[in-house]
Amino acid sequence: MNEIPLSALFASLGVLLLLSGFFSGSETALMTLNRYRLSYQADQGVRGAILARRLLDRPDRLIGLILLGNNFVNILASSLATVIALRIGGEGAIAIAAGLLTLIILIFSEVTPKTLAALHPERLAYPAAFAYTPLLKVLQPIVVSVNVVTNGLLRLLGVRPQEGQDNALSREELRTVVNEAGAMIPERSRDMLIAILDLENATVEEIMIPRNEVEGIDLQDPPDELITSIRRANYTLLPLFDGNFDNVIGMIHSRTAMHALLEQGLGRGQIDKDYLRSIAREPYFVPEGTHLYQQLVNFQRVRQRVGLVVDEYGDFQGLITLADLLEEIVGEFTTDPADAYPDIHRAEDGSLLIDCTITIRELNRAMRWSLPTHGPKTLNGLIIDYLETIPEPGTSLKLEDHPLEIIQADDTAVKTVKYRAEPGRMLH
Known part of the structure; x- marks a missing residue:
């Protein structure tokens, strides 16, 4: 050396x-x-x-x-x-x-x-x-x-080298990856991807049209009322029932029903109710508690677009459509919630008037809020659960830092609240 x-x-x-x-x-x-x-x-x-x-x-x-x-x-x-x-x-x-x-x-x-x-x-x-x-x-x-x-x-030491090599991402990890993608994924696409992940966390009753808001055709109605119900229908497919929603016969296409009435005597004030029964489609029932992602798969499997939500006793709870599910993914094509959601209206002073029957999930989507969805399903239920009483009109409160004022209420429920963004905060 x-x-x-x-x-x-x-x-x-x-x-x-x-x-x-x-x-x-x-x-x-x-x-x-x-x-x-x-x-x-x-x-x-x-x-x-x-x-x-x-x-x-x-x-x-x-x-x-x-x-x-x-x-x-x-x-x-x-x-x-x-x-x-x-x-x-x-x-x-x-x-x-x-x-x-x-x-x-x-x-x-x-x-x-x-x-x-x-x-x-x-x-x-x-x-x-x-x-x-x-x-x-x-x-x-x-x-x-x-x-x-x-x-x-x-x-x-109790460690096997073959273990721990699974690189599969959990749902929450995948959500983090999507959120941190930044400019690599457009904001709207990120929202859609996250919405797809959220389908597994929500159930059909969270987005269904509740029973009291479902439009339908009652065979027990007088001919004039029955005709008016069909003419003024806002939906293409309507439940056909006999007396009440717990006795649903099937689903009927409003246009088909109008043609049937024209053929069976609409001009004469007569209606063949048995014929209406014969043209009704078999109803498709959906158990409450079904996750939205699974229901999307079920709609595709059975080739249906509308389902009737029932509880464990078979009682009718509401109606869910394929359009509702797709809306959960793609959202609304507007930036102003007052334009897209019928339960939200803009007042002259720029504030928003919110109908308290709106679901928490829909309100979160409309306002970009993050109110809890694991408890009450509607804004009315959330306010009552928060205050532990039915408030008087004029009562103010904050839900997750969102200031609300009770505008209308009765002995059983809160009807309408007003939301005004605090200074420095914009309405979505």
Whole structure:
């Protein structure tokens, strides 16, 4: 060693430090790669991504290879530094050399390359994959031997190396990914993706048309009222019932019903109710508590667009349509809630008058609020639950930092509230 020039020793030490930085940085780069972007690029045929994915399929072997190389060059660098210290200053310089080498390795072979790799993992990971792939084949016997020992130690600790490699995202993790996508996904598209994820958290009774608001045709009505109901129907498909909604006969198309009335004696004030029964479609019933995503699948499976929601006793609770479900995903095509929601009206002073029969879910969507949906389903129910009493008109309160004023109320329910945005806050 004394015959080797100091310049050669310093050059060798520099090469070892560079190799140490390569091992440290490439380890960080490979371990911080976005696995989903990596899979996409590998599927697109990017060679570096293909090799990196193969290496990461066995992370224990990859880490073993990297640490084997890193420790080897670090130990060799320490030995060279000791030799250089002895050549220059004798035994007294060994401690100084050790301190300087530690500082140099920390700065140039650890912190700097690892920081760079964390910021730009693909720039280092993909080229490193080209080097590690053949190196792993050459050193595989040593790496496998090391892995056998380390995996055995892990099993003694109750850890199986094969576990914990599931990269599937949970619903909440996927929501976070979508929210943090930023400009990569337009805001409207992000809202739609999150709405699809939310379908699994909501049930049909949260968005259904409640029983007291459902339009239908009652065969017990006098002919004139029955004709008026059909003429003024706001919906294409209407429930046909006999006496009350608990005795639903089927669903009838309003246009078909009008043609039937014209054919069966509308001009003579006569209606053949048996004929209306005969043209009614078989009703499609939906159990309450069905999640919206499952109901969307059910509508597609049974090829239906309208369902009658019933409780566990078979009593009619409301009506849900495919349009309601799709609206949960795509939202409204307007920025002013007073234009899109019939339960929200804009007053002359710019405030919003809200009908308290509106559901909390619909109100959240209209106003971009986040009122709790796990309790009462309507704004009236939420206000009463919050105040623990039915308030008098003129009462003011705040729900989740949203100021509301009771405008109309009776002995049984809150009818209307006013919402005015506080200074500095805009109405959505």
